[in-house]
Every structure is written in structure tokens, then in C-alpha cells.
Amino acid sequence: MPTAIHQAAPSASVHIVTREALRAGDAMPSPLKTLCSTCHLKDLCLPCGLTGSDVERLDDLHFARRRVREGQHLYREGEKFQFIYAVRSGTFKSSVMLKDGREQVTGFQMAGELLGLDGLAAGKHASSAIALEDAEICAIPYAHLSELAATSSDLQHVISRLMSREIVREHSLMMLLGSMNAEERLAAFLLNISQRMKARGYSASEFHLRMSRAEIGSYLGMKLETVSRTFSAFQHQRLLEVDKKHVRITDLDGLQQAFDLRVQ
Amino acid sequence: MPTAIHQAAPSASVHIVTREALRAGDAMPSPLKTLCSTCHLKDLCLPCGLTGSDVERLDDLHFARRRVREGQHLYREGEKFQFIYAVRSGTFKSSVMLKDGREQVTGFQMAGELLGLDGLAAGKHASSAIALEDAEICAIPYAHLSELAATSSDLQHVISRLMSREIVREHSLMMLLGSMNAEERLAAFLLNISQRMKARGYSASEFHLRMSRAEIGSYLGMKLETVSRTFSAFQHQRLLEVDKKHVRITDLDGLQQAFDLRVQ
DNA sequence: CGATTCCTTGAGGCATCTCAAGGCAAGTGG
């Protein structure tokens, strides 16, 4: 199993499962699960906010389901934009590269979240996406989604809203990067992960981080050593217990305060 | 004339000019100018990328033209989202407020640029917009734009692309905030302004900044004193001449290098 | 003409970075 995130695994080897293949009776247990209307993520993902009939219309999207192994790219900066991706399972990071080879992580995506919306602007991806663990995604052809949106103003509105949400999300991150110190940044990050885990039915207080200290650092605008030290500081303050990538928040309110002091 | 950006001017007093009023033969010299198809900004603004017939369809949007005086809010964080705004003239800043009253500037908008796209996500504005000088905007009712987009997949695509562009823009800013030092940040900022001035037919090397040092600092994630010092440093390096808000770039390549070293 | 706002500059402090060393866990090859 490839452990390195930085190694460049060829994306050409990605296994593609089409709906046709699924219908043909592949190893997959339940072909219906690729339909939006029966997806367990429909309240988090693209269909969120749509009524029954519109969700069923989404089923007409001929999208492929694809496995992405840990360390593999889902897409790369500069590649032609064709699909919007919805995470079914696993975690991704998206990042942009700097001239000198360092990366700036722009986000982490979990089940139900969308990837690739930045590609519309110029018709090619403005960032790269890499799986942080073995993952599964739905690849939604943008052209089809567009067509479909033309028939439903509700769907069209949902897409716009999802893009807008991405803009708002980035505002928060700018606020974080622009005006918070190391402890506030890490607290904000952990609280955000905690909320998203909760929304997915996992524990809000105990979870496994899929990203390295360096990736957290890049995302939060600090060095990996500072991330590590801040984790230790939180542990000394009895806000949480941390062992490598395993985190248990023991004082959610305290953590909230470490961050609330400044923001909102 | 109100000089303070921070003072809260009541937006209720904003003067609204409808197309009907214009047609009725107001003081305005050329009523036709409110139409997208004859607007001098159509290559920068909403119609950008649309063909003739679609641009003319945009003329069916019943949008108001509005003056906004220096220091006045165009909209405030939390207000109901109804319009997307296109800047006709003048400069705006958009910002989000922190609990402790400080602001994080999230962007500066010039003629032809759009404001308010972050409001779609939750139906209310996620940021505030304030005029940095007397300005004029087109207030485009989102509901109407939506309807119109349903009749043209090209228009729909253009809107999505504009939102995507905003996401990409914020990626760059995250890169800036996350991994650049003070000189690189200010160089990036000035080069960006320079490009946008050029695209609008102004000099790329000499311009007047509409924002204060504190606002630049907030945007770039540094203190106003550091902004000021970095301006002085650039002047000593003979990259530019600066007198308060007036900037003349004397060595564009040098400035490019101060920034290129790291990025892209 | 005083009040106010904005900008510049200096001096000192501190949060974070840089550099360096060591530990742990997992994978690899003999």
C-alpha cells in the first residue's frame, strides 16, 4: 500500500465502474446505490435541498463510480475540466502547487462533499485532488449536469448554492489565515472536523485524522513543527488527547473558547 | 464628504435610479447605457463570454442602477440576499467581521466585477460591501437572473463560471496568506491591481490606491505598519515610487521577481 | 486652528520559523 501522499501515482490506472457495468451484475452488491435518490449521502451531497422529483431527475445523470486509492490523484492542476466529483467515501485533500514545488493545501473533503468546482472558471482544473485514504467517488459529467440544470431551476439553484458555499467556506479560511494565531487556527480546524464528523454520524469527540501534520500545517498556514507543538499544548491544557493521528477531544467547550475568543 | 470607511453610513439613503426613471428623461444623458448590450464594460462584466443574442437577452433583466457614496454600505453581512451587484464605476471592499469588531477584508472590487455571490449559499449576505469612493453599480435581481438563465444554457454557464472564478481567486489568496512573506504579499497585491487597471484601460504602472494601509494589511494578513514599511522597502529597492496612495511602479520586472520567486 | 485620520518610522518583544536530533511504527530484505 502506498503510504506517501507526495508520490505521484499514475491516475490512468484508476478503476472505473460504470452504471452499465453495475447493472450487468458485477461484484457490487447493490447497483441501485449509485442513484442519487437512494444514496445514503443525499442529505449532504448534491441532492441536498431538492425535492423528491428533482432528486429522481438527478438519477438520469450518467455518472461513473470510481475507486481512488490512497495517494492517487483524482485530478491534477491544469487537466481538462470535465467532471464534478462527489466523495462517496474516504478523504481527499485539494491543493495548489507553488513554483518552488511546495504545496498549499486549499481544503480537505469528506463523504458527501464536492470536488472540482474550481475547474469551471477556465475549463481546466485550478487545483489537484489526492486521496488521503482509499476512497470512492461519483464522477458527474459537468456537461450532463448542465443540461439537466436547464430543465430544472431548482437544480440550477442548488448548484449555484453549492458553489456559493465554497466561496463562503474560503472566506472563513481567509479569516483564519489572515487574523488568527496558531492555537486559534488549530482549534478552528479541529472543531470544523468535529462538526463534519458529527454530521456524518461519527463521533464528534473522537476521530482519526487522515492528513499529516505537514498537510494540516499547509492548510492552516503554519509549519508542521508548530502544528505538533500546538497539539501538545492543547494536550497540556487538557483540551484533548492526541496520539499521532488519533484525536480525542475531552473539553469541547474549552476548545471552542480557544477559538471563540476571536471569531464570530 | 465622509472619509471614514469604518463609519456606518445608513444604506437606506442610497439613491436608486430605475430604468423606468431613466427612460422618463432624467438628468442622465444616455438611458441606453444601462443595457448590457451597449455597456462599455460588457467584456469584463456579466456578459463576458456571451454571444450577441444572449447579451441582448440580458437586456431583459430589469435591474436598477444605483449610486453608492464613499463609505456607504452596498450590503451588510446578514442582510437578505436579493441582488447580485456589478460595479459600474468606483471601488468597493468586501469584508467579514470578527467577534471582537475587527474586520477581515476579503476582496477589493473594481469596474466590471461582481459583488454578492457569497449570498446565495444561505440566502443572506455572508460579507459586507462598502464603497471606497463614490461609485455606481447595477443591482441585478437574482430571481430574474435565475429565470433568464433557465432559458439559456450559455448564460447559466457564464454565471457558474463567474462563481468558479471567485473560488479560484480565493485559492490564490489562500496561497498568499498561507505561504508568502510580507514583501511577496505586497508585490502580489500590487501586480494584481496593476493588471486589473490595465484591463480597464488605465496605466498598469501608475495608479491611485483607493484603500488604506490598514485595509491592505487586513486583506494581506499583515499589520498596517508592516504594509507601510514594505512600501518603503520597495521604494529603497527602486521597484516603485510611492506617495501615500499614489503608486508608480518603476521596475515591473523587479516587482514580478519579488513575487515570482515563490509562486506559480 | 484644533481635531481627526492616515501614514511613516523607530525600538523592543514575541510568536513562529529554522535547524537539528531522536523516537516510534511499519515496511523490506537478508
Place this chain on the structure above:
DNA sequence: CCACTTGCCTTGAGATGCCTCAAGGAATCG
């Protein structure tokens, strides 16, 4: 099965870039 490598994390010590605090100047306004 054990030595060795590799990747990731933690911690320390010292350096530094930016912040904080402070003072003063210039422009604008009432």
C-alpha cells in the same frame, strides 16, 4: 526473525520576521 530503511512525529534551542507600542508629521475637515 532481525537489522535496516523510511516516513512521520515530537521536542529543543536559537534565529528572525513581524507585531506592538509609541511618537511625530502631513493632509483634511469642521
